Amino acid sequence: MTTPSPGYRGAGPLAGLRVVELAGLGPAPFCAMVLADLGAEVIRVERAGLPPPAPDAVDRRLILTRGRQAVGVDLKDPRGIDAVLRMVEHADVLVEGFRPGVCERLGLGPDVCLGRNPRLVYGRVTGYGREGPLADEAGHDINYIAVAGALAPIGRRGGAPVPPLNLVGDFGGGGMLLTLGILAALHERTRSDLGQVVDAAMVDGAALLTTMIHEVRGLSLWHDERGTNFLDTGSHYYNVYETADGEFVAVGAMEPRFYRAFMTGLGFTDDDMPPQDDQARWESLTDLVADIFRGRTRAEWLDVFDGTEACVTPVLSLGDAPDHPHNRHRATFVDVGGTTEPSPAPRFSRTPPATPSPAPGPGVHATASLARWGLTDPEIDVLVTDGVVD
Secondary structure, X not given: OOOOOOOOOOOOOOOOOEEEEEOOOOHHHHHHHHHHHOOOEEXXXXXXXXXXXXXXXXXXXXXOOOOOEEEEEOOOOHHHHHHHHHHHOOOOEEEEOOOOOHHHHHOOOHHHHHHHOOOOEEEEEEOOXXXXXXXXXXXXXXXXXXXXXXXXXXXXXXXXOOOOOOHHHHHHHHHHHHHHHHHHHHHHHHHHOOOEEEEEEHHHHHHHHOHXXXXXXXXXXXXXXXXXXXXXXXXXXXEEEEOOOOOEEEEEOOOHHHHHHHXXXXXXXXXXXXXXXXXXXXXXXXXXXXXXHOOOOHHHHHHHHOOOOOOEEEOOOOOOHHHOHHHHHHOOEEEEOOEEEEOOOOOOOOOOOOOOOOOEOOOOOHHHHHHHOOOOHHHHHHHHHOOOEO
């Protein structure tokens, strides 16, 4: 039986799955992180020549690269390419996030990799996709979601669109969609015994995430003007309000009984409670509700709405969220090597994932990892001596 590589925990529903990750930024490492979180054994191929870490060192500042093995490889050296292809022969999945054509030029494109391993699921994520007028253009999350139509609806009335960090393109429409595609291809492989290429474009994924908005727009329940709809701060019952102490609360009182509880907590009675769906009054009601919220602190408002089903919650900072009682109870965040990080998700009843290991630096696991991934000790010694791997 092969000895597991250092850093591999081997717990979770994907235990036994083997993944080669070509190191990149954003959506591809997020995909690899999710696979590793759920139990896959992932080896991350970094660029050779990065500053050497101390023995058994980990970079506790990094989170997206947690739970992996790591090895530095010189991909400009044919021997480095061959080393990666040797690993591909032992892999179930390859993940890459380079611009179109880069892996092909390196000699690590899908034709070559599938030629070495016909059962390989070759997962790749790009911004605009691999064909089309924009395929070769540079861009980032903000550009992809703009083209997908996902950026324009986000923002307040009369203002410019507001970028939702890089959550919609990079991570939701990119990395998470790639993860789903890889798992779907792995399922199909159980029938065909063949791998295939999974091509996730962030434009496509961001567009997919807007499906419900397209639906309500098609039903004439959505206006293209920002900040005038029930989900985009146009309504007074689905909004964010500042409190007396400069903090914020989020309100999502959409259903009638939740709306009634919300308005009652604000001091309205059945006799003076404004209709929920009178859109002509939404803007003035939002101003009125904002004035009411500014009259008390956030803690005071949370006491008012506690247990009322009014759908009022605190808007927590990234630093405060791990300490919220609900998140603490569910262990939504976990300590990994001294760093507080989001826990693996979702939950599994029989095969819970292990706590992730901290992100390693290249070279920490190189020799043991390469041996497990198909290279012999003499081959590894030569590659390390010649600086092809580190």
